[in-house]
Structure formats: C-alpha cells, structure tokens
Amino acid sequence: MDGAILREKERDRSAGREIAGKPIMRVLQLISSGGYYGAEAVVVNLSRQLEALGAHSVLAAFHNAHRPNLEVAQVARQQGVTVEIIPCQGRFDRKTIDSIRELLRRGDYEVLHTHGYKAHIYGYLAARKGPWALVATCHGYHSRFATWGARLRKSMYAALESFLLRRFRRVIAVSPLLVEPLRKAGVLPERLAVIANGVEVERFASVAASADLEATKAGRLAVGVVGRLTEGKGHAILLATARRLLEKHANVVFFVIGDGPLRQSLQGAAEAMRINENVIFTGRRDDMAAVYAALDIVVLPSFFEGLPVVVLEAWAAGKALVASRVGAIPAIVREGETGLLVEPRDGSGLESALSRLLDDAQLRNTLGKNGHSLVREQFSAEGMARAYLNVYQDAVRQAG
Numbered sequence: 001m002d003g004a005i006l007r008e009k010e011r012d013r014s015a016g017r018e019i020a021g022k023p024i025m026r027v028l029q030l031i032s033s034g035g036y037y038g039a040e041a042v043v044v045n046l047s048r049q050l051e052a053l054g055a056h057s058v059l060a061a062f063h064n065a066h067r068p069n070l071e072v073a074q075v076a077r078q079q080g081v082t083v084e085i086i087p088c089q090g091r092f093d094r095k096t097i098d099s100i101r102e103l104l105r106r107g108d109y110e111v112l113h114t115h116g117y118k119a120h121i122y123g124y125l126a127a128r129k130g131p132w133a134l135v136a137t138c139h140g141y142h143s144r145f146a147t148w149g150a151r152l153r154k155s156m157y158a159a160l161e162s163f164l165l166r167r168f169r170r171v172i173a174v175s176p177l178l179v180e181p182l183r184k185a186g187v188l189p190e191r192l193a194v195i196a197n198g199v200e201v202e203r204f205a206s207v208a209a210s211a212d213l214e215a216t217k218a219g220r221l222a223v224g225v226v227g228r229l230t231e232g233k234g235h236a237i238l239l240a241t242a243r244r245l246l247e248k249h250a251n252v253v254f255f256v257i258g259d260g261p262l263r264q265s266l267q268g269a270a271e272a273m274r275i276n277e278n279v280i281f282t283g284r285r286d287d288m289a290a291v292y293a294a295l296d297i298v299v300l301p302s303f304f305e306g307l308p309v310v311v312l313e314a315w316a317a318g319k320a321l322v323a324s325r326v327g328a329i330p331a332i333v334r335e336g337e338t339g340l341l342v343e344p345r346d347g348s349g350l351e352s353a354l355s356r357l358l359d360d361a362q363l364r365n366t367l368g369k370n371g372h373s374l375v376r377e378q379f380s381a382e383g384m385a386r387a388y389l390n391v392y393q394d395a396v397r398q399a400g
Helices: 003-014 038-052 071-078 094-106 117-127 148-165 176-184 211-217 235-248 263-272 288-294 309-316 347-359 361-378 381-399
Strands: 026-031 056-064 083-088 111-115 133-138 170-173 192-194 221-226 252-257 279-283 297-300 320-324 340-342
Touching: 026 038, 026 094, 026 117, 038 056, 038 071, 038 111, 038 309, 038 381, 056 071, 056 094, 056 117, 071 083, 083 094, 094 117, 111 117, 111 381, 117 133, 117 148, 133 381, 170 176, 170 381, 176 192, 211 221, 211 252, 211 288, 221 235, 221 288, 221 309, 221 347, 235 252, 235 263, 235 347, 252 288, 263 279, 288 309, 297 309, 297 347, 309 320, 309 361, 320 347, 320 361, 340 347, 347 361
Parallel strands: 026 056, 026 111, 056 083, 111 133, 133 170, 170 192, 221 252, 221 297, 252 279, 297 320, 320 340
Antiparallel strands: none
C-alpha cells in the first residue's frame, strides 16, 4: 500500500470517522489455543469491543492437526465474532505461513495482532515483508511445569519468540511484571506498552445461576476453582485443603471448572480422599457467566500467574475471591477489601482464608461488591479495546 495513501487514511481514522462506510481499522487477531481460558477470553472480548468502537476485528485460530483445540473459535462465533481457521499440520508448516499471508491480503487488514508464542512466530514470518503493522500481546509466562522434552521445546520456541518480538511494531504486556523480561529479551522500551486485561462486566452481572450447578449445590455453599487442570494452577493443594475444610464445614461443595491433563489424576485423588461427593469436576463450560453466578467463593491457588482473567470475571460476577499472592494479583487485589491473599503452596493459609469466608456471609458480600466496583472502574473490556485501538493507530502510522 502506498505510504501517502496509508497516512491519509490514518488521518481520517485518528479523527474517529469511517471512510465511505468502512471500519476505522481492520485487525486480524491470531491465536493458537490450548482450550478456552484467560487469553482466549481476552481475544474474544477485545474483538467484540473493537467492533463496537467502529473497527473490524476478525479472530484467526490455528487448527493444529495433532490437537485442534477450536473452543475459542466456537465461543467467538457464538458471540458474533467473525472467525477464520488456519490449518497447521506440524511444528513448522510453511503452508500455514502462506495461509496467514493470503488471509491478510484478502481481508485488506492493516494490523496483525498475535497472541502467544506460536502466533508470534508464524505471524511474523507471514507479515514481515508486507505492509501490515505487527502487534503482539504477551499474556503470561511459559509453563515451568512440563516434561524435560517439553521444556526443551518450549525454551527453543521462547528463544525464537524473543528474537522475533524485537521486530514487532508494538509489544503489549498484560501486567507491568512482564515488562522487564521483555526488555531483557531485547524489545525496545519505546515499543513496549502495558494494557491490562478487561472483561465485559455486564455479561457477568445479574445472570441466572447455572441450573445444573444449583441442583448439585442443593443449598450448600459453593467454592469454585476455574482454570486449566495443570500442576501450576494448584488444584492438588486445593483438594488437600478441601478435605480438611470438609471436616468442619460439611455443608460445602467444591466445583473444579475446566479441563486439562491432570483431570484423571485429580479425580483419583479426590476419590482416594473420600471427598468426591463434595468435589465436582464440571469439565469445560461455555456458560461461564452462569457458572460464576452459582458460586459463593472463587479460589485461585496458582503457583504463578500474569494478570488472570479469572480474578476479573469473579469480580464482575460480584463474588468473594481468595487468590495466591503471585504475578500481578497482589497489585490489583486489595487485601481484605476486594479479596483475600495467601502465599502459593500454603495449604494452611488457604484453609484459613476459605474458612473465614465460609463463616462470614457479610465479608463474602463486601468483597464481592468491592471487587465488582473495581473491575467496572479499571478493568472493563471497552477500556481495554480503546487502549489497543490507540496502539494500532500508532503502529499503522509508523508502518506508513
């Protein structure tokens, strides 16, 4: 695209006007997903809010031959987001690069926004010689809980990702904690920005509780943990804590919401502890607003996090929160005001915090109300989308 024409179009976009009925910005969101979790929810929320602001945002999801994981595409379509599927046959598929490049050309996109290391790598290779402005979001850390071979592959991908991110127009960290690692990776400070995750608060407010979870509760208090069933999320510690809590609080049910490689072993552990009647594994759910509505307490016993969307969703739903003091969580959770914080791996501390909330309905209500006010003021999806739109416009201007 001719640079002068691009700059002329950008002046119109910056003024917030549409050009002959066209969107003020056309963005392709690229993600390779392992399920529907925090990063996926952010991308869907972002696309929906960008459309509301007058931009056009399309979600492109990898169809990985060995493990398709197209939940994000399914949820996005259900929520009215336009979706494209990118086939990928292996760890490095040249046809995938060609597919992304052709999609960028066909859609007349101005920005390619990548999410996650695989999207960063393939997106850069597809767009590096084109007129598209490259923007990347780093949602968190690479998992340290994996087999030796998986860690080696991850470290190789991470090294390549770090090398390529230096060449993106803008690199976004979802938390200030991610800024320093990105600087050390060689990303120039002027290309770095922090944009906090956001949620569509209204989607979680005043929603009827899930009928099946309500039936399972049968009048009991419900504690829910939401996330992928992997070692770093701390489910095993929560199960051990649940066993002790149930000796004193028999009228409690624990919902384990999500799926992952540890599901079978965690279910076996619950059976061995003889708490399986009070610990319910729901699997992945597409009705998360209704799920949160059925909970009384949301717990996040993770060993590490970035800025977890679960915290924001729990607040949007007005729920009391207990979370590990890791990642960006201590920076946004006000102890005793919007949630209770515990040290990671501290089973006794987790037990104490949950017991306190189970015994105190007023405290649960206060934490939920305060959290709801905070997320509405500081972590809305609309605010997130406006910040990204500004980044896109700057990136396009520089690319021109």
